[in-house]
Amino acid sequence: MSERPEMVVLDVNETLSDTSALAGRFEEVGAPGHLAATWFAAVLRDGFALTATGGSAPFATVAAALLDDLLAPVRLTRPVEEAKAFLVEGFAGLPLHPDVAPGLTDLAAAGVRLVTLTNGAVATTTALLAPAGVDGLFEHHLSVADAPTWKPGAGSYRWAAERCGVAAADLMLVAVHPWDVHGARGAGLRTCWVDRDARTYPSYFTPPGLRVSSLTDLARRLAAG
Amino acid sequence: MSERPEMVVLDVNETLSDTSALAGRFEEVGAPGHLAATWFAAVLRDGFALTATGGSAPFATVAAALLDDLLAPVRLTRPVEEAKAFLVEGFAGLPLHPDVAPGLTDLAAAGVRLVTLTNGAVATTTALLAPAGVDGLFEHHLSVADAPTWKPGAGSYRWAAERCGVAAADLMLVAVHPWDVHGARGAGLRTCWVDRDARTYPSYFTPPGLRVSSLTDLARRLAAG
Numbered sequence: 001m002s003e004r005p006e007m008v009v010l011d012v013n014e015t016l017s018d019t020s021a022l023a024g025r026f027e028e029v030g031a032p033g034h035l036a037a038t039w040f041a042a043v044l045r046d047g048f049a050l051t052a053t054g055g056s057a058p059f060a061t062v063a064a065a066l067l068d069d070l071l072a073p074v075r076l077t078r079p080v081e082e083a084k085a086f087l088v089e090g091f092a093g094l095p096l097h098p099d100v101a102p103g104l105t106d107l108a109a110a111g112v113r114l115v116t117l118t119n120g121a122v123a124t125t126t127a128l129l130a131p132a133g134v135d136g137l138f139e140h141h142l143s144v145a146d147a148p149t150w151k152p153g154a155g156s157y158r159w160a161a162e163r164c165g166v167a168a169a170d171l172m173l174v175a176v177h178p179w180d181v182h183g184a185r186g187a188g189l190r191t192c193w194v195d196r197d198a199r200t201y202p203s204y205f206t207p208p209g210l211r212v213s214s215l216t217d218l219a220r221r222l223a224a225g
Numbered sequence: 226m227s228e229r230p231e232m233v234v235l236d237v238n239e240t241l242s243d244t245s246a247l248a249g250r251f252e253e254v255g256a257p258g259h260l261a262a263t264w265f266a267a268v269l270r271d272g273f274a275l276t277a278t279g280g281s282a283p284f285a286t287v288a289a290a291l292l293d294d295l296l297a298p299v300r301l302t303r304p305v306e307e308a309k310a311f312l313v314e315g316f317a318g319l320p321l322h323p324d325v326a327p328g329l330t331d332l333a334a335a336g337v338r339l340v341t342l343t344n345g346a347v348a349t350t351t352a353l354l355a356p357a358g359v360d361g362l363f364e365h366h367l368s369v370a371d372a373p374t375w376k377p378g379a380g381s382y383r384w385a386a387e388r389c390g391v392a393a394a395d396l397m398l399v400a401v402h403p404w405d406v407h408g409a410r411g412a413g414l415r416t417c418w419v420d421r422d423a424r425t426y427p428s429y430f431t432p433p434g435l436r437v438s439s440l441t442d443l444a445r446r447l448a449a450g
Contacts, residue, residue: 034259041266048273049377049404050429053411057429068425152274179274186278200293204275204282 004222005190007166008107009142011151011175012118012125014040015194017094025090030077035070039087042066047119048179051150058145059120063088091120092127097196101132103215108137110223117142117160117173119150140164152183161189174218178205185209192218229447230415232391233332234367236376236400237343237350239265240419242319250315255302260295264312267291272344273404276375283370284345288313316345317352322421326357328440333362335448342367342385342398344375365389377408386414399443403430410434417443 013019019040023033043063050056067084076083108114114137116125122141129135142163148155161168173184174192181191182205193201193208194215201207212218238244244265248258268288275281292309301308333339339362341350347366354360367388373380386393398409399417406416407430418426418433419440426432437443 032259034257034263038259038263038266041263041270045266045270045273046404046427046429048270048277049407051277052273052374052378053408055407055429061429062427065425065427065429072422072424149277153277179271182274182280183278197297199297200290202271202287202290204271204280204286204290 003225004110004112005172006170007113007115007139007164008172008174008192008218009115009117009157009160009164009184009189011173011177011180012116012128013091013120015174015176015180016096016100016116016125017091017128018097019091019094021094022087022090025087025093028077029071029074029083029086031071031074031083039063039066039070042070044119044179047150048152051153056144056150059091059118060088063091092124094128096128096132097214099196099214099216101134103217103219104134104137106216106219107222110219112219112222113164113166114138115140115142115160115164117144117151117156119144121145152179152186154183154187157184157187157189161187172210174215178202181208182206194218228450229335229337230397231395232338232340232364232389233397233399233417233443234340234342234382234385234389234409234414236398236402236405237341237353238316238345240399240401240405241321241325241341241350242316242353243322244316244319246319247312247315250312250318253302254296254299254308254311256296256299256308264288264291264295267295269344269404272375273377276378279374281369281375284316284343285313288316317349319353321353321357322439324421324439324441326359328442328444329359329362331441331444332447335444337444337447338389338391339363340365340367340385340389342369342376342381344369346370377404377411379408379412382409382412382414386412397435399440403427406433407431419443 022036026035027033122143125141144150144156147159161171168188172190176194181193185191185206191208192210247261251260252258347368350366369375369381372384393413397415401419406418410416410431416433417435
């Protein structure tokens with residue numbers, strides 16, 4: 001059940017980074033912090049609508065466009081285009097969850113090859129990992145910007161497996177998002193759901209092969225497996 | 226440009242109903258009203274993730290499941306399952322936007338055949354329309370629960386056209402959601418974006434054939450066209 005995969009492909013936003021810190025950026029521009037959660041859900045909503053209709057757009061383009069309406073009723077403390085840029089850049093300025101750096105180090109020490117796959121930009125991934133000194137643990141950073149589709153479209157995971165030269169069945173997708181676990185399983189990958197807060201896994205998505213409470217927990221499980 | 230279509234297919238949630246009233250239900254169960262916007266965006270996010278991977282689930286199932294995590298940190302004024310049911314039922318208890326009843330009446334008077342197509346349930350549609358006395362203006366109420374896919378998957382609109390015995394090109398999708406306009410256009414329908422609040426149409430979605438400020442505006446434009 002926890003047999004070691006050849007390679008682990010990690011999601012980035014919210015799986016590695018703590019997106020709850022985005023709320024502070026909204027407050028900095030004069031907006032309610034709770035808009036951050038609505039914004040992130042809406043960016044994925046529109047990105048997935050494109051995915052479901054065979055289209056695509058850069059994450060930052062979707063994120064910026066949705067701020068126009070979200071910020072419209074807000075009395076901002078700076079010009080709107082400046083506020084939008086500050087918020088979109090926020091994804092690259094988030095802290096990592098406390099278990100991420102030690103967990104990645106343990107995974108690498110256990111001989112697991114590491115790669116990321118994000119619906120965002122590779123530049124965001126490196127900006128998040130470099131300050132923690134763990135960027136060098138990865139073989140590749142991949143973005144759906146170069147893939148045929150966003151996650152959870154099957155083409156994104158298959159493209160990642162191909163880019164890594166690994167069979168889908170030897171690749172384990174690790175993510176906090178049930179939709180990501182669901183999509184990866186549909187594409188033939190092994191899957192692990194990171195559940196840091198004892199959440200409920202939705203019944204309408206394919207369940208994960210493995211469920212862990214942190215990346216250090218994952219490293220322990222794979223080393224023991 | 227505003228040539229009259231043979232039939233108009235209306236989206237339901239937020240296009241006919243005023244979903245901003247959902248906030249009051251959250252407050253009634255002891256939760257912050259702003260959770261309503263995050264919830265609705267997340268329901269569509271997960272529904273579209275299923276659509277993008279060839280799956281489907283009832284709207285109410287997705288809506289109820291997502292409340293588990295959203296309500297977890299809240300000190301509710303009633304048992305959680307009761308609160309969840311009250312919130313999910315909220316979609317059927319919303320007021321219509323003020324332009325809806327007169328707009329539908331005008332459209333029907335202009336000889337336009339009317340139908341609805343929702344990602345929710347038909348029971349929700351009739352519960353919303355009946356109190357305003359406009360339910361009888363419609364030939365059918367359709368739900369993606371009976372279709373091969375949720376909107377914005379092309380199969381949902383094509384299924385609706387077939388069910389109505391109308392060519393896709395003679396059918397006009399009317400919705401407030403850009404993702405709905407985008408999906409309908411991709412399936413060959415004519416499209417109309419209802420923009421009640423001078424919002425910004427995202428550049429990454431196919432633009433609407435027609436843009437109106439209300440359903441009464443739509444009726445005027447089609448009668449003049």
